[in-house]
Amino acid sequence: VAKNKRGNYYQLYKENIQRMDNRALEMETKLYKAIHQDLLELHYQPKIDIKSNKMIGMEALLRWHDSELGQIPPNKFIPIAEESGLICDIGEWVLRKASLQIKQWKEQYGLNLRVAVNISPTHFEEPCFIDRLKSIIEETNVEPKNLEIEITELSMMHYNNELINKIKKLKDLGLTISIDDFGTGYSSLSYLKNFPVDTLKIDRSFIVSMIDGDSNIAMVSAIISLAHALKMNVVAEGVETEYELEILKKHHCEFVQGYYFSKPLCVSDFNRFLEDNR
Ligand code: C2E
Ligand code: MG
Ligand code: MG
Ligand code: MG
Numbered sequence: 001v002a003k004n005k006r007g008n009y010y011q012l013y014k015e016n017i018q019r020m021d022n023r024a025l026e027m028e029t030k031l032y033k034a035i036h037q038d039l040l041e042l043h044y045q046p047k048i049d050i051k052s053n054k055m056i057g058m059e060a061l062l063r064w065h066d067s068e069l070g071q072i073p074p075n076k077f078i079p080i081a082e083e084s085g086l087i088c089d090i091g092e093w094v095l096r097k098a099s100l101q102i103k104q105w106k107e108q109y110g111l112n113l114r115v116a117v118n119i120s121p122t123h124f125e126e127p128c129f130i131d132r133l134k135s136i137i138e139e140t141n142v143e144p145k146n147l148e149i150e151i152t153e154l155s156m157m158h159y160n161n162e163l164i165n166k167i168k169k170l171k172d173l174g175l176t177i178s179i180d181d182f183g184t185g186y187s188s189l190s191y192l193k194n195f196p197v198d199t200l201k202i203d204r205s206f207i208v209s210m211i212d213g214d215s216n217i218a219m220v221s222a223i224i225s226l227a228h229a230l231k232m233n234v235v236a237e238g239v240e241t242e243y244e245l246e247i248l249k250k251h252h253c254e255f256v257q258g259y260y261f262s263k264p265l266c267v268s269d270f271n272r273f274l275e276d277n278r
Helices: 002-036 074-084 087-109 129-140 153-157 161-173 189-194 204-212 214-229 242-250 267-276
Strands: 040-049 055-066 070-072 114-118 147-152 176-182 199-202 233-236
Touching (some): 002 055, 002 074, 040 087, 040 267, 055 074, 055 087, 087 129, 087 147, 087 267, 114 176, 129 161, 147 153, 153 176, 199 204, 199 214, 214 233
Parallel strands (some): 055 114, 114 147, 147 176, 176 199
Antiparallel strands (some): 055 070
């Protein structure tokens, strides 16, 4: 009986894996088409100066609407893109699209802000990443000072000289670098002082937790102090409430991003927002 049961479980397991594989494969195929048929879209979320309430820049966030599967969140399709190698194509598409948008906003509204693009660790680690980026900058004629790269703390875990050199090269090109989702990487903190990064983005989970007590606020405050001691700026991610905003202000956080100010907006909504705030 036991053997039989195990056999059945195995069968079930095999079918499940196969089903998952098929789903992932279907998504991968659709994603490939989406990239090459220009079916992806960037939305933009403002980053706000906590003191002046002014927009200091925005983050480009990828959106994918499939005619059959509907809206698919990046947390679902980015891992598939990473596993299948599509992530480099996606990353380059995002860089190119955001660069063209920066130019468009400059011409249309005289906007001279920085747009941040998320780059996956797998893409960032590609040997040709810098050269490809350079050619996108040349091709789109974007000013590097208007371009920011967000890399997650996870990318920093394979900490070595090559990685430091890569970040230095980006800085030499005139780009700004942020560490995204800071506090979730479980990595040693010692890498921070060796990396010429400009900004730490405190992960949303820390911001949400502040309401649960003083020790959580102390954590956020400590991250802010650490960043400042290393001459970095701080962005708090996912700010949704007045309460969070007030605490962050009190603890000298300089920039915030979150639904409290604005959700990520598609270009036409963003343009309306810009026209209203002219
Ligand atoms: P992330 O880079 O940390 O981006 C912040 C995420 O938090 C975004 O989710 C944003 O819509 C969401 N968010 C912003 N404010 C709030 C808030 O007040 N409350 C809540 N609950 N959420 C807020 P999104 O757009 O779903 O993206 C999720 C993640 O997917 C991003 O996290 C990033 O890691 C990845 N991602 C998005 N676009 C790209 C891309 O173009 N390339 C790569 N490689 N990854 C991307
Ligand atoms: Mg980000
Ligand atoms: Mg983040
Ligand atoms: Mg995140």
